[in-house]
Amino acid sequence: MSKPILSLENIYVDFERDGVISQVLDNVSLSINKGEFLSIIGHSGCGKSTLLNVVAGLVPVTLGAALLENREITGPGPERAVVFQNHSLLPWMTVYENVRLAVAKLYGAKENLSQLHDRTMRNLELVKMTHAKDKRPGEISGGMKQRVGIARALSMEPKVLLLDEPFGALDALTRGHLQDTVMELHDRIKATVLMITHDVDEAVLLADRVVMMTNGPKARIGDIVEVKSPRPRDRRELLKDAHFQDCRRRIVQFLEQHDHAVSVAEPA
Numbered sequence: 001m002s003k004p005i006l007s008l009e010n011i012y013v014d015f016e017r018d019g020v021i022s023q024v025l026d027n028v029s030l031s032i033n034k035g036e037f038l039s040i041i042g043h044s045g046c047g048k049s050t051l052l053n054v055v056a057g058l059v060p061v062t063l064g065a066a067l068l069e070n071r072e073i074t075g076p077g078p079e080r081a082v083v084f085q086n087h088s089l090l091p092w093m094t095v096y097e098n099v100r101l102a103v104a105k106l107y108g109a110k111e112n113l114s115q116l117h118d119r120t121m122r123n124l125e126l127v128k129m130t131h132a133k134d135k136r137p138g139e140i141s142g143g144m145k146q147r148v149g150i151a152r153a154l155s156m157e158p159k160v161l162l163l164d165e166p167f168g169a170l171d172a173l174t175r176g177h178l179q180d181t182v183m184e185l186h187d188r189i190k191a192t193v194l195m196i197t198h199d200v201d202e203a204v205l206l207a208d209r210v211v212m213m214t215n216g217p218k219a220r221i222g223d224i225v226e227v228k229s230p231r232p233r234d235r236r237e238l239l240k241d242a243h244f245q246d247c248r249r250r251i252v253q254f255l256e257q258h259d260h261a262v263s264v265a266e267p268a
């Protein structure tokens with residue numbers, strides 16, 4: 001788990017709207033190892049999604065470079081699958097068909113129908129959704145939709161899985177179940193994952209490292225906390241773990257300090 005798969009090198013991102021330039025990211029550098037799970041946390045609007053979108057190839061950098069296995073990222077590609085907070089399933093297709101569509105797009109030319117079916121079912125099994133394979137998105141819960149979104153992303157066998165607040169819209173119990181599923185998947189398929197979250201406990205529970213971003217504009221990486229708690233992790237056990245609590249405390253402290261920085265900088 002020590003080979004860098006993804007390198008962000010001195011990344012700057014500016015957006016221009018009506019002649020006004022906003023400098024969102026300011027010299028962000030980060031190296032992510034193969035199989036590593038990184039959480040990104042920071043106050044709302046600081047630029048977390050922008051950073052993830054740079055890796056997804058959806059936002060171009062103004063300066064610097066994002067490299068996947070030493071090759072510059074210049075656009076989207078199946079080796080970087082994204083799961084957004086608002087599951088984007090096609091409502092007229094069944095759960096099976098939603099995943100099958102992604103499978104066919106990538107493997108349709110290389111594999112026969114039975115192989116495509118097996119691939120689809122394998123990914124639905126990974127997220128425990130085979131029982132609902134014939135249902136349409138309107139007939140399943142938010143948590144189940146998110147599972148299907150994850151299955152669809154995994155079916156591309158991406159080198160990097162990008163999760164943009166994947167559990168943000170879910171109730172606490174469903175969120176907990178999905179966190180467990182993602183931890184299990186990460187262990188099982190040794191995926192490299194970059195996940196944005198607003199939830200400190202979630203960030204620490206899932207990650208090998210938690211990247212904390214400063215407030216925008218011109219957001220940077222303020223600090224990184226390494227979570228050394230052994231895997232598999234059990235949320236109840238971790239509550240008693242001094243290292244876990246220390247990681248948690250450092251992140252809360254960072255966020256509080258940066259919250260304060262904003263409130264004192266604002267005019268009264």
Ligand SMILES: Nc1ncnc2c1ncn2[C@@H]1O[C@H](COP(=O)(O)OP(=O)(O)OP(=O)(O)O)[C@@H](O)[C@H]1O
Binds near residue numbers: 024046051
């Ligand atoms: N395409 C764009 N054009 C102009 N400005 C943009 C664009 N995308 C993002 N921004 C601005 O960049 C800043 C960072 O946005 P971003 O969505 O990356 O933040 P975030 O940390 O993910 O926020 P949140 O936690 O609220 O989702 C915001 O001020 C946003 O308005």
